[in-house]
Amino acid sequence: MEINEATHNFDPSWKIGEGRYGSVYKGILRHMHVAIKMLPSYGSKTQLDFQDEVEVLSRVRHPNLVTLIGNCPESRSLVYEYLRNGCLEDRLACKGNTPPLPWKVRTCIATEICSALVFLHSNTLVLCMGM
Ligand SMILES: Nc1ncnc2c1ncn2[C@@H]1O[C@H](COP(=O)(O)OP(=O)(O)OP(=O)(O)O)[C@@H](O)[C@H]1O
DSSP states (O other), X not given: OHHHHHTTTTOGGXXXXXETTEEEEEEEETTEEEEEEEOSOOXXXXXXXXXXXXXXXXXXXXXXXXXXXXXXXXXXXXXXXXXXXXXXXXXXXXXXXXXXOOHHHHHHHHHHHHHHHHHHHHHHHHHHTTO
C-alpha cells in the first residue's frame, strides 16, 4: 500500500506530531514530501470529521491554507502538503528551537489568517449550499 511505503511502514522516526486525529507522519509519496494524518479508529464523530475535512479542503485552494493532496478511506489517512517549518502553532510556540517570530511577522500572519477565514467563509457557504 502506498501510504505504508511512503511512511516506511509508519516508522516511529518518521512521526512528526500528534493531533486531534491521531499520529502525523512525514512521508514521500510520488517523489513529493507529504504529511500524513492517521485516524486511530472509525467512530461516527471522527468519520464525519474526516468526511468534512475531505469535502471542504479538497475543494478550496488558498495560499494561507495547507493543501489537502488526497485521502485514503481504507487506511483512514489524510495526505497534506508537507510544511518544512512545521505548522503555525509550532512556529508561534517556537517548537524545535526555532527563533521567536518578530511582532511585525506575527501581525502579518494575523492579517493573512483573516484573509483565509474570509475566503473559507465565503466559499464554504457556497459549498454547503451545493452551488
Ligand atoms: N502539513 C504538515 N506539515 C508538517 N507538519 C505537520 C503538518 N500537519 C501536521 N503537522 C505536525 O503534526 C502536529 C499535529 O498536527 P495538527 O495539529 O494539524 O493535528 P490535528 O489536531 O489533527 O489537526 P486539526 O487542527 O485539523 O484538528 C503539528 O503540531 C505538526 O507538528
